[in-house]
Amino acid sequence: MSTAQTPVAPVAQKNAEVALKDRGNLFEIATKQIEKAMKLINMEPDIAQIIGQPKNELIVNFPVRRDNGRIEMFKGYRVQHNNILGPYKGGMRYHHEANLDEMKALASWMTYKSALHEIPFGGGKGGIKFDPRQYSKTELERITRRFTAALGTNIGPDHDIPAPDVNTNSQTMVWMMDTYMNIAGASDRNTVRGVVTGKSVSAGGSHGRAEATGQGVVHCITEWAKDTGFNLDGCHVIIQGFGNVGSYAARLLSQKGAVILGVGDVGGYIANSEGINPHKLGEHVHKSGSVAGYKGASKITREEFFALDAHIFVPAALELEVGVAEAKALKVKMMVEGANGPTYPEAEEILLEKGIAVIPDILCNSGGVIVSYYEWLQNKRAEQWEMADVLGRLERRMKQTYQNVRQYALAQKTDWRTASYAIGLERLQHVYKERGIFP
Ligand code: GLU
Numbered sequence: 001m002s003t004a005q006t007p008v009a010p011v012a013q014k015n016a017e018v019a020l021k022d023r024g025n026l027f028e029i030a031t032k033q034i035e036k037a038m039k040l041i042n043m044e045p046d047i048a049q050i051i052g053q054p055k056n057e058l059i060v061n062f063p064v065r066r067d068n069g070r071i072e073m074f075k076g077y078r079v080q081h082n083n084i085l086g087p088y089k090g091g092m093r094y095h096h097e098a099n100l101d102e103m104k105a106l107a108s109w110m111t112y113k114s115a116l117h118e119i120p121f122g123g124g125k126g127g128i129k130f131d132p133r134q135y136s137k138t139e140l141e142r143i144t145r146r147f148t149a150a151l152g153t154n155i156g157p158d159h160d161i162p163a164p165d166v167n168t169n170s171q172t173m174v175w176m177m178d179t180y181m182n183i184a185g186a187s188d189r190n191t192v193r194g195v196v197t198g199k200s201v202s203a204g205g206s207h208g209r210a211e212a213t214g215q216g217v218v219h220c221i222t223e224w225a226k227d228t229g230f231n232l233d234g235c236h237v238i239i240q241g242f243g244n245v246g247s248y249a250a251r252l253l254s255q256k257g258a259v260i261l262g263v264g265d266v267g268g269y270i271a272n273s274e275g276i277n278p279h280k281l282g283e284h285v286h287k288s289g290s291v292a293g294y295k296g297a298s299k300i301t302r303e304e305f306f307a308l309d310a311h312i313f314v315p316a317a318l319e320l321e322v323g324v325a326e327a328k329a330l331k332v333k334m335m336v337e338g339a340n341g342p343t344y345p346e347a348e349e350i351l352l353e354k355g356i357a358v359i360p361d362i363l364c365n366s367g368g369v370i371v372s373y374y375e376w377l378q379n380k381r382a383e384q385w386e387m388a389d390v391l392g393r394l395e396r397r398m399k400q401t402y403q404n405v406r407q408y409a410l411a412q413k414t415d416w417r418t419a420s421y422a423i424g425l426e427r428l429q430h431v432y433k434e435r436g437i438f439p
Contacts, residue, residue, distance in 0.1 A: 030154020091165025214248025
């Protein structure tokens, strides 16, 4: 079934995960979004053609030995969308439904994200099609190392720089770095530390990187609250996804006095009208792998989650989770896209008609790649910046871009997603005009 014409998917079924393949083609959706912004800035058709496709689409199939001695084949991806503003940059995700069109869309969003925030990076995305929950830690290490070896010199600190994404973390990045270092050879070993970002601090990562995406989301919420005179203290928040992004957003929001009313993830949805303690929930998720079964809240359905009486919704799970049904159900004042591409275009129209502020992914979930840029700079300079320094820089950049998008959207009378793309596209167009194409 193709849902490209019927974007109603993730219809509330009892905590069921709707297969990604049934959610529509993500690259087609990304193209539709970007075309609106291309029209707005009168982008030259030749440049639109170049940007409309990724430069490179790499698929590698590689064998790994399981703990039981058997060999299993894995399929890995790396899509390099564009590098006119700097090296390809973007996450590596491990997911059983990973596919090429998804990677193409996600890689293109990285290009626009970096362009919007004026980070000297291009866009890339990749990963492996498998369910990491079904594998032991030693298997995960072998899978990660063999994938890195299969990519070989297709990645590199000045060429293409992976980072964590869905179901990957600092440990994944440290394995990738170590493998790449060993392939690079003894004399280059310490100059290639920046081949990946999102590493642990001890292995050359940056302070503040782990919480950076959640932190960036919260900076956008804070700016919005300031602009609209909204009081975050005591407000109600619902969060979908409790991983790299959602768990930190929850902690930082509760520090501002927000009440976490409901949370959901792949295992199910929970709610507590008195508020959910994000630290305790974090411990539970760490142990059990999901928010399901958390003692400090009651189990609810996916349908009930979207209809909760909240002010702020942070989708921080997978793409295409907010369809028409979810948009109709949501009662919030604002939605801040911690995930990449969580919203169907048709659902966004409904949200905007309802007067719900939609803060788009490339604006608000960019804290990760911004601090990745700081990590990369620290690696190049063999420096270790202090936490306060990193967080201060991140805050200034997030707030600056937020205000740029706000002003652009007001001046052009357009939505914030289109405004965000348009700013990024103008930068890309400018450089393409200046440089031309080879030969
Ligand atoms: N995976 C994150 C994202 O989608 C971070 C990418 C990075 O740090 O390169 O923005």
